[in-house]
Amino acid sequence: MSDDSKYPSELAERFQVRMPEGLRDRIKEAAERSGRSMNAEILQALEQHFPPQPSIFEVLERVHEAIDLAQQSNGLPYRRMLIESLDELSERVSSGLETDQFVSMTLPNHHKQMSDFTARFKRWKRASEYGVELSDLKRELERGLFANAGHDKIALAIKSFKEGDVNAALKLFRLDKTKFAEPEKSYQAIEDHLRNFYAENWGPPDSAGEF
Known part of the structure; x- marks a missing residue:
């Protein structure tokens, strides 16, 4: 089976590319050396530069x-x-x-x-x-899932939790699309961890007037 037969013309997506002067000749020379058509040579180069995402x-x-x-x-x-x-x-x-x-x-x-x-x-x-299991979530929290989050982000997340806006709090850490096996317990675990983290670094959040 030739390289071109892998990509039947009636099924292939078409995309026009403007080539700078001299590039077409270089592709033609490379194709001749490798024994491929110019189309196959271009596809080979693109496959190497843009490999599929691993599973x-x-x-x-x-x-x-x-x-x-x-x-x-x-x-x-x-x-x-x-x-x-x-x-x-x-x-x-x-x-x-x-x-x-x-x-x-x-x-x-x-x-x-x-x-x-x-x-x-x-x-x-x-x-x-x-969804993410509660035990896995707690392990990653202890490992420092939010360790690099700054004061303002932590404070805003705690404020959002206190106001009942869980989605806004999770969105700050890009967890709003994450599915949890036990949502309510997971949200509580995250809020508790954030409050403890805040207290360890900046003092009790409620007594400091932040919230």
């Missing part, structure tokens, strides 16, 4: 491959930090947040890693269908 399964697989490589790199001084960061990323993606605790197993290490990967993928699928 969540591919993302998690790459993360676990990186964790495995980091675990084998005993000489790297930042190995532990890298493993922990990748592990945290995998858990956050799995939980459904932008972001089940695993039971200790006695299987060989590579079997356990595959089991962890499978469990996390199932968690992501479950979060997509039913």
Whole structure:
């Protein structure tokens, strides 16, 4: 099957491009060297520059491959930090947040890693269908989900919660489109965390007259 037959002309989207002087000749030369038509050569270049977005399964697989490589790199001084960061990323993606605790197993290490990967993928699928679980949300809150939010954003979010405008509060952290398995408990957990975070950094919010 030729490259052009992959893209039947009657099904292909058409898009006209104005080429600067000399570019057409360079494409023609490259196509001749590779044994492709000019159309196929252009498509090949576009595919390389604009690859399709990886699926969540591919993302998690790459993360676990990186964790495995980091675990084998005993000489790297930042190995532990890298493993922990990748592990945290995998858990956050799995939980459904932008972001089940695993039971200790006695299987060989590579079997356990595959089991962890499978469990996390199932968690992501479950979060997509039913929403982010409360336990996952609380774990990410403790890990610092809002740690980089400033005083004004935290204050405004607390004010929105107090006024009953949950959506406005969540929107400040781009969580307004996130589905939660237990919405009311999740909103309360977020509000409580924000109030505690504010108190730890700037003092009790209500007594300070902010709200």
